[in-house]
Amino acid sequence: MVNAQFPAEQSADGTFERQDDAFRAWVMDDGSSPYTAEAGRYHLYVSSACPWAHRTIIVRSLRGLEAAIGMTVVDPVRDERGWAFRDGDGFSHDPINHFAYLSKAYAASDPAYRGRVTVPVLWDTHTGCIVSNSDDDIMRMLETQFASVASGPDLYPEQHRNAIDKLNEVVYQRLNNGVYLAGFATTQSAYERAAYKVFETLDMLERRLTSSRYLFGSQPVETDWRAFVTLIRFDPVYYGHFKCNLRRIADYPNLYGYMRDLYQLPGVEPTVNFDHIKRHYYYTHADINPTRIVPIGPMQDLRAPHGREKL
Numbered sequence: 001m002v003n004a005q006f007p008a009e010q011s012a013d014g015t016f017e018r019q020d021d022a023f024r025a026w027v028m029d030d031g032s033s034p035y036t037a038e039a040g041r042y043h044l045y046v047s048s049a050c051p052w053a054h055r056t057i058i059v060r061s062l063r064g065l066e067a068a069i070g071m072t073v074v075d076p077v078r079d080e081r082g083w084a085f086r087d088g089d090g091f092s093h094d095p096i097n098h099f100a101y102l103s104k105a106y107a108a109s110d111p112a113y114r115g116r117v118t119v120p121v122l123w124d125t126h127t128g129c130i131v132s133n134s135d136d137d138i139m140r141m142l143e144t145q146f147a148s149v150a151s152g153p154d155l156y157p158e159q160h161r162n163a164i165d166k167l168n169e170v171v172y173q174r175l176n177n178g179v180y181l182a183g184f185a186t187t188q189s190a191y192e193r194a195a196y197k198v199f200e201t202l203d204m205l206e207r208r209l210t211s212s213r214y215l216f217g218s219q220p221v222e223t224d225w226r227a228f229v230t231l232i233r234f235d236p237v238y239y240g241h242f243k244c245n246l247r248r249i250a251d252y253p254n255l256y257g258y259m260r261d262l263y264q265l266p267g268v269e270p271t272v273n274f275d276h277i278k279r280h281y282y283y284t285h286a287d288i289n290p291t292r293i294v295p296i297g298p299m300q301d302l303r304a305p306h307g308r309e310k311l
């Protein structure tokens, strides 16, 4: 019998079924929520390794919210005690609550919580509890609320909202979560089903990016960043560790240029930490990589000209 990475989230046919997010309150600008949008009140707990957390880190940076919303990065290596706050290269202790483990934030918010303790977490320093552990919701809050303190581009423009929501769903199911469905599958058929869908989705995005610089025209929106966090991890991690190896992103001319284009936009490169990304995946999933050997490659020049400004 094969051990699943998360046995409680494995279906009978060997498919990984991700747990639902437990904390889904909203910070609002208009006073309709007890969580009012204020500078200095909220704190993000994240991992630079995690794609879901990475999206919120990017939006915080692009929306100019670094001063208004504090952030603490956990140790990328997660053992049986879960995400931990320690001091190291690119991560630190928790200056807000002095928690040693992120599980303390969950216990403080809901003592009965029994699910997996995940990043990202948006913490409210006024009430001393978690507002949200949903990356989708946190992204949206940082994009659409905090208007009085935010700056930077509109990542959820009115005229594209329906189309953004629709494409997000495909990108989430078949790409962002698709690589996990392939990597955490415990049967050949569940793996193949997921892995083929990953590449069908990359093929679809490759076509879409032939004549358009970003997914919705000449400005990146939320969906671009949702795709980016998976693309940037693909060749270093998902290609090998999650066995998504029909092709690399480097084999897709449009996607590879697009990924470098996004990477080179101001504020993005500092959010990408390949050391955290690689060590996290290869160390933490003991059932997939029991030796914990972290591969040396790939060699990539993400600062190379992408040529996509011509589109």
Ligand SMILES: N[C@@H](CCC(=O)N[C@@H](CS)C(=O)NCC(=O)O)C(=O)O
Binding pocket: 020, 021, 049, 050, 051, 052, 053, 082, 116, 117, 118, 119, 120, 133, 134, 135, 136
């Ligand atoms: N659905 C969550 C997903 C977050 C998630 O699964 N994060 C992973 C890291 S990539 C995690 O914290 N895992 C903790 C664990 O597996 O124990 C979200 O939307 O924010």
